[in-house]
Amino acid sequence: MTLDVRPFREVSNTAILDAIRNNATVDYQRRIPEATKGSVENTMNALVNYRPQMNEFIDSLVNLIGLQIFKNNTWTNPYAKFKRGMLEYGDTIEEIMTGLIQAKTYIPERDYLEKDIFGAEVPPVQASYHKVNRENYYKLTVKEPLLRRAFLSSNGLSSFIADLMSAPTSSDNWDEFLLMSQLFSEYYANDGFFKVNVGDIGALGSDGADARYFLRRVREMAGNLQFISQRYNAAGMPVSAQPDELELFITPEASGAIDVEALAAAFNIDKASMPTKINVIPKEHLNIPGAQAVLTTRDFFVVADQRIDVTSAVNPVGLHTNYFLHHWEVISASRFVPAILYTIESGDVINITAYTVASVSAVTAIDKDNAAATTFKRGEMYEVNATVTTSPAGGPNTGIRYELVGALHPATRITQSGAVLVSIGETATSLTVNAYATDSSNPQIKGTGSFALTGDIATLWPAEASPDADVDALREVTPDAIVKDNDTDTVVVPTVTGVQYKKDAVDVTNGSTHVITASTVFTAVARSGYELAPGATASWTVVP
Numbered sequence: 001m002t003l004d005v006r007p008f009r010e011v012s013n014t015a016i017l018d019a020i021r022n023n024a025t026v027d028y029q030r031r032i033p034e035a036t037k038g039s040v041e042n043t044m045n046a047l048v049n050y051r052p053q054m055n056e057f058i059d060s061l062v063n064l065i066g067l068q069i070f071k072n073n074t075w076t077n078p079y080a081k082f083k084r085g086m087l088e089y090g091d092t093i094e095e096i097m098t099g100l101i102q103a104k105t106y107i108p109e110r111d112y113l114e115k116d117i118f119g120a121e122v123p124p125v126q127a128s129y130h131k132v133n134r135e136n137y138y139k140l141t142v143k144e145p146l147l148r149r150a151f152l153s154s155n156g157l158s159s160f161i162a163d164l165m166s167a168p169t170s171s172d173n174w175d176e177f178l179l180m181s182q183l184f185s186e187y188y189a190n191d192g193f194f195k196v197n198v199g200d201i202g203a204l205g206s207d208g209a210d211a212r213y214f215l216r217r218v219r220e221m222a223g224n225l226q227f228i229s230q231r232y233n234a235a236g237m238p239v240s241a242q243p244d245e246l247e248l249f250i251t252p253e254a255s256g257a258i259d260v261e262a263l264a265a266a267f268n269i270d271k272a273s274m275p276t277k278i279n280v281i282p283k284e285h286l287n288i289p290g291a292q293a294v295l296t297t298r299d300f301f302v303v304a305d306q307r308i309d310v311t312s313a314v315n316p317v318g319l320h321t322n323y324f325l326h327h328w329e330v331i332s333a334s335r336f337v338p339a340i341l342y343t344i345e346s347g348d349v350i351n352i353t354a355y356t357v358a359s360v361s362a363v364t365a366i367d368k369d370n371a372a373a374t375t376f377k378r379g380e381m382y383e384v385n386a387t388v389t390t391s392p393a394g395g396p397n398t399g400i401r402y403e404l405v406g407a408l409h410p411a412t413r414i415t416q417s418g419a420v421l422v423s424i425g426e427t428a429t430s431l432t433v434n435a436y437a438t439d440s441s442n443p444q445i446k447g448t449g450s451f452a453l454t455g456d457i458a459t460l461w462p463a464e465a466s467p468d469a470d471v472d473a474l475r476e477v478t479p480d481a482i483v484k485d486n487d488t489d490t491v492v493v494p495t496v497t498g499v500q501y502k503k504d505a506v507d508v509t510n511g512s513t514h515v516i517t518a519s520t521v522f523t524a525v526a527r528s529g530y531e532l533a534p535g536a537t538a539s540w541t542v543v544p
Contacts, residue, residue, distance in 0.1 A: 202253025355395025363449030397439030
């Protein structure tokens, strides 16, 4: 197989010899004359006749010039742009991915104690460790007779250096490309890709419909990847990728079957930037049966050089010098990036299960000491809980809305995080907590808990107007009359503490408005903890 190496700009022998002389030892500079065009032959003679300087010259030629050619020729590996630079310290790259944390609700009335302030809540974290796994060297022999021939023409050294370094640099870059390409098949073998089914667009019999379908699936995935998801990466971590981060690796057969301009539009990029976003990979090197393309990000590759060095050994018998080009690096792939495989295989199916609310458990409570509570004491705070069961089990629709029933004091209330605050002035004898499933279409699905009240009732200033004249622990209240507005034929139900109004024997809400179209009977009854005052009017008949 013939590999094309970037043409090396020819430089005259004089320039190369002078460049080496300027960076050589004092002894070299003293003994080796400046290489003017007329004295190149003298320079060569001086090198040959004094062996230490000859060795120094060859070392400089390979190390100072040849190694630069090697470093500048990494373009021969088309995937070199995905490398992460030089690994300066150690032999391992640590890759860490942090997940999401759960939101919490702030409650002003709650005491936030040391567990909340100083307790640990560690987010989900995964780590991958990529170690140096390539330690190759390439042997290069420089024979003195070949070096002599390089001086026979004015630019002979330039050609000699280019020929000298083309074999190890091309070999190294080609091997690096093969290793990086092999990452795709290794990833596939470990079931790391999210698979999307497309037709065999690289086949000669494929038509425009196959190509358009492929482009549709590419654009579809480019849109989905903008949003955090755990579906599309091997580690199952919440990740996302913007369209300008995506890289498409596509076989030449598939690339030749589609409209490149349409493909560029799928990534929302123009033709000028397309070569940095679309990468051709031969089918034999992708090495995945039925694969058409891979969509991922540049961070898929965890590739970094640890050592690029040249060592040498002189063979005094063979009159040649052996050079060893060492290349050590990490070659690995990330589990934390989206990785989509477009293939003729069956695609992965995203199942969206329709969960329904099956039931809500009975409401339970705990006190401030985290002990179970079956009664509520006035002046205390409690936390109530209920559990939603879904069908099938494990559904996300487990939200709950709490309702407090039976409270007579305005300071007795419940928060939607389940905190119940019982006023020290609460006169009710019990409280009921209902828990409704917020994600249920059936409002009748609820859980209930009833809690008797204990503790003394405090009379807060100013004293309330409703006395307990007969000292029976029930406070007397007088209902306000039901009055109809004759202009609109409407009745506004009064709001009186301790009074429940009814319309035709059905409870109505205090402050509600009712249009009277037929003869209607309103009545008033005492709420829990109250009684109607003796002689109080408690029934009104209203006609239109």
